[in-house]
Amino acid sequence: MEAMVVKExxxxxxxxxxxxxxxxxxxxxxxxAGLNCFEPGQEHSAHxxxxxxxxxxxxxxxxELMIGAVTTSFREGDLALAPAGVEHGLRNTGPGRxxxxxxxxxxxxxx
Amino acid sequence: MEAMVVKExxxxxxxxxxxxxxxxxxxxxxxxAGLNCFEPGQEHSAHxxxxxxxxxxxxxxxxELMIGAVTTSFREGDLALAPAGVEHGLRNTGPGRxxxxxxxxxxxxxx
Numbered sequence: 001m002e003a004m005v006v007k008e009x010x011x012x013x014x015x016x017x018x019x020x021x022x023x024x025x026x027x028x029x030x031x032x033a034g035l036n037c038f039e040p041g042q043e044h045s046a047h048x049x050x051x052x053x054x055x056x057x058x059x060x061x062x063x064e065l066m067i068g069a070v071t072t073s074f075r076e077g078d079l080a081l082a083p084a085g086v087e088h089g090l091r092n093t094g095p096g097r098x099x100x101x102x103x104x105x106x107x108x109x110x111x
Numbered sequence: 112m113e114a115m116v117v118k119e120x121x122x123x124x125x126x127x128x129x130x131x132x133x134x135x136x137x138x139x140x141x142x143x144a145g146l147n148c149f150e151p152g153q154e155h156s157a158h159x160x161x162x163x164x165x166x167x168x169x170x171x172x173x174x175e176l177m178i179g180a181v182t183t184s185f186r187e188g189d190l191a192l193a194p195a196g197v198e199h200g201l202r203n204t205g206p207g208r209x210x211x212x213x214x215x216x217x218x219x220x221x222x
Contacts (some may be wrong), residue, residue, distance in 0.1 A: 002181075002194070002197075003181040003191065003193065003197060004192040005189065005192075006191070007188075007189045008188050008189065009168075009188055009189065026192045028166075028192050028194050028216075029164060029194065031164045031166060033166055033192075052141065053139035053140060053141040055139075055142060055144055055214060057168070059188075065116070067116070068114045069114075070113075070114045072116055077118075077119050078118045078120065079116070079117045079137060079144060080114065080115065080137075081142075081144075082114065083113070083114065083139050084141065086113075103142065105139075105141040105142035105164075105214075
């Protein structure tokens with residue numbers, strides 16, 4: 001597999017008027033990275049990934065994060081792990097857009 | 112495994128006068144995240160991780176990144192993947208400090 005470089009990842013953000021937007025950034029054999037992009041008020045409702053750890057890193061904006069029994073405010077510069085099998089969700093509670101980098105290990109579709 | 116949240120990850124940065132500083136942030140079963148912290152001129156010389164993908168995300172500063180045959184400038188907001196088995200290194204070429212978040216999958220010491 002070859003090196004992959006993506007400059008200025010915030011420029012890859014994709015927003016949708018009806019729901020959270022997604023953008024793929026990088027995919028390796030053991031991890032993948034992408035963006036989840038929220039207009040004000042949009043959310044990613046609670047869900048679970050079986051067998052995948054998911055890392056969240058807030059690049060822009062602020063929101064409310066739920067992972068298992070933990071609910072916390074979450075803003076630019078914060079990091080969180082939703083371990084495999086633990087329910088998690090995210091909502092943009094701020095006045096502006098929210099952009100979060102998500103890293104999955106293993107990547108979606110991995111066997 | 113439980114949820115983990117780290118607020119303001121840049122505040123976890125650890126610098127050393129003699130070489131790159133490291134800080135652990137989060138560890139799951141399938142990935143881990145930490146910081147690599149460089150004073151001006153410091154570098155992480157070329158090395159390889161067998162069986163681990165390594166993701167780099169620049170949080171602050173600028174540098175020169177080498178992955179395999181690719182050498183590129185690398186600054187705040189940029190992302191790169193050093194795939195398992197591919198040599199990579201990083202050097203702070205800017206006037207200020209360089210802080211890079213690194214994500215490993217699987218985490219170091221994983222069996």
